[in-house]
Amino acid sequence: MSAIWWGDLATAVRRLSATRVLEPEDVAKIRAMLGMSRVDGADRLPSDETPPHPEPPHRDQRGEAAEVASIPPDTAPPTPAPLARPPRSAEALSVELTASTSVSPPDPWRDAAPLPTLADLPPRDDPHTPLLRPGAEYGVLQAAVSRPVHDGEVDIARLVTRLATGKPVDRLPRRRRWTLRFGVQLLVDHSSAMTLYEQDTWALAARLDRLLGAGTLSRWDFDGSPWTDLDDRPYKVPSVGSVLILSSFGIHPACPPTHSVPAWTKLIDTLHRNEIRAVAMIPFPRHRVPGWLTDLVPVIPWDRTTTVATVRAAMDGGRTR
Structure with missing residues (x-):
């Protein structure tokens, strides 16, 4: 075998x-x-190893071969009787039944701890990255909301020119400087287009409050129309030097346009008549700013590319009064 x-x-x-x-x-x-299977005490070869043709009988086995040849081909060999099976007790049968129906041991990986789900993970406290470049925020805000006054040092060049032309000098000409002492009002838009920038809005308002100091910053929150606030109170012209508007002005394409061009035109003209310097800051690139808005007010892009020089260029090119 x-x-x-x-x-x-x-x-x-x-x-x-x-x-x-x-x-x-x-x-x-x-x-x-x-x-x-064993036959007559000897191991029997499997069927696939059985020789295809029996060997011819030896000369001294002619009689046995003739006897085997005389057996009819249809006669089958007798089937051996099955071995007697000893009786088994009820206890042995119970043990066999229990062993045959016993549950197989669980897979080893089923005892491992389950992977955490999204609800089990702790909330991520990612640091907020402001739209304005860190380190340039206060300079950009100061350049945007400060207004010019002519109370600096004496402008010697202008004074000499006036004297050389023989004109009377009733008041000394002074250089222009920028100041924040007149106060600032912050207009914050809460429309659906500004939802993504709520954290940036609150961060900018906090930095502006630290820049100006106590009592010099007021705030007006509105949704769509600047003439009414979130509590439906009418807008009143403040007694400040500058107004900074944080709004999308209906530029966002995925949000319904809730801003009216005539309403903004009326508001900016009202501020200018009261000698209030208005400036708009939008979270979109400059090429998306509509022409009607740049005709009304200086527009500053609210992103990382904005610098103090960018603000100065916008203020000089816009309507500043």
């Missing part, structure tokens, strides 16, 4: 014994399936 057959038999018996108790007839069935 081949050693491979014995190895297969041992492997099959070992694996099946882990789940149930094997009886002798179970082992016999396994042997039969492996082609290892």
Whole structure:
């Protein structure tokens, strides 16, 4: 008998014994399936190894060969009687039934802890990155909301020119300087287009409050129309030097246009008549700013590319009064 057959038999018996108790007839069935059935005390070769043609009988076996040839071909060999099975007690049957129906051990990975879900993860506290470049925020805000006054040092060049032309000097000409002492009003738009920039709006308002000091900053919150606030109160012209408007002015394409051009035109003209300097800051690039808005008020892009020089250029090119 081949050693491979014995190895297969041992492997099959070992694996099946882990789940149930094997009886002798179970082992016999396994042997039969492996082609290892015993006939007349000798191992029988499997069918695939049976010689295709029987060897011719030897000369001294002619009588035995003739006897075998005299057997009719249709006569089948007698079937051996099955081996008697000893009776088993009820306790043995219970043990066998329990072993055969026992649950197989769980897979090793089922004892591992489950992976955390999105709800189990702690909230991320990502630091806020402002739209304006850190380090340039106060300079940009100061350049945007300060207004010019002619109370600096004496302008010697203008004074000499006036004297050289023989004109009377009733007041000394002075250089222009920028100041924040007149106060600032901050107009904050809460329309759907500005929802993404709420944190930037609050951060900018806090920096503007630290820049100006106590009592010099007022705030007006509105949604769409600047003439009424969030509590439907009418807008009143403040007694300040500058007004900074944080709004989208209806530029965002995904949001419904809630801004009226005539309403903004009326508001900016009213501020100018009261000698209030108005400036707009929008969270969009300059090429998306509509022409009607640049005709009304200086517009400052609210992004990382904005510098003090950018603000000065916008203020000089816009309508400043």
